[in-house]
Amino acid sequence: MNTRRSFVTALGALMSAPLWVACSDSPPPPPYEPPPECRTAADCALPSDVDPRCSQMACIDGACELELFEVSRSQYRGDCEIVLCHDGRRVLERDDEDVWDDGNPCTDDVCEPTGPFNRDVPPSPAPSGAGFCNGYGKEVECVYDADCADAALYCSIDGNCVPLECKNGVLDDDIGETDADCGGRCDPCRITQPCNDKYDCITGVCGPDGVCSVDRCLDRVQNGNETDVDCGYGCYPCADGYKCRGDETCESGVCFGGKCQPRTCSDGRRNGDEEDADCGGDCPPCN
Structure with a gap:
């Protein structure tokens, strides 16, 4: 009897052993997944062999990817060249349409073989319709006497229509001259000549002593x-x-x-707090 009981006890222990082992073992670890390469584009470094003005890094699905531009974000305006991007590098090419505009209606802005050039137009009516180009890049009231609507006026050396008395060598008070042939309705007077107000002086400055003064950087003229x-x-x-x-x-x-x-950050010049032209500071990092 005791032998049978011992056998049953041993058999029960043996049958329960695999269940105990299965319940006591740790579960297998999950498959290993490496962390993403990036979360934002700021986590990606730009390769050293490309120009930051022709490329940028992007973070797509956790991976860094290089994006290339066809046209550079930087252009030196008016240098008769255009900046293009090829395979992440900047390349200069001739562009005759990229002329430097000097803002002067009496010059032609062109691209010469040597670069941009502002050529004086010959004497002719100004594009503004109010005056003439004198052939030296300056807009004036007249170039010839015939340009003055009143026959009693002639075209002065400064390009103004003035009375005939302005060239008689005499001080004519009736037309406001402050010195012989200058001031008033005549051409402005030169430095050290008498004046009544700033309009009498070529510098636009009539001193407290009634004499045309030299120009200064703080004279508000x-x-x-x-x-x-x-x-x-x-x-x-x-x-x-x-x-x-x-x-x-x-x-x-x-x-x-x-x-x-x-x-x-795209004017082709180094200005502001940039470390180089159009990069560094508050602009894209320099290459």
Whole structure:
């Protein structure tokens, strides 16, 4: 009897052993999945052999991918060239339509073999319809005596229609002259000549002593080599929107169409806090 009981007990223990083992083992680990390469484009580094102005990185489905542009985001406007992108690199090509506009109606803006050029137009009516181009890149009231509507007027050396008395060598008070043949209705007077107001002086400055004064950068008049009031050549660079004749006359370093242009990350110049032209600072990183 005791032998039978011992056998049953041993058999029950043996039958329960696999169930105990199955319940006590840890479950198998899940398949290993590597972390994504990126979550945003900022996690992706641009290859060193491409230009950041011709390419950018994108994060697509957790993987970094290089995107190439066909046209560069940077263009030096008015240099008779266009910047193109080929396989992530910038390439310059000739573009005769990319002329530099100097904002002067009396010049033709063209692309010469050597680069951009602003050619003076011959004496002719100004495109504005109010005056004439004098052949030296300046818009004036007249070029010849016949351009003056009144026969009692002649065309002065400065290109103004003035009374005949302005060339008689005499001080004529009746036409407002402040010195012989200048001031009043005649051409403005030169420095050190008498004046009554700023209109009598070529500098636009009539001093407190009644004499035409030299031009200064703080006289609130556009004179001398200034491109706008108290700024430009010889003075401080001009702010955005002011008149200019070259990049060096603008705070932004960008002059186009006769006006200082706001700086951008695609103007082809190094300005603002950029580390190089159109990159670094608040622009895309430099290559």
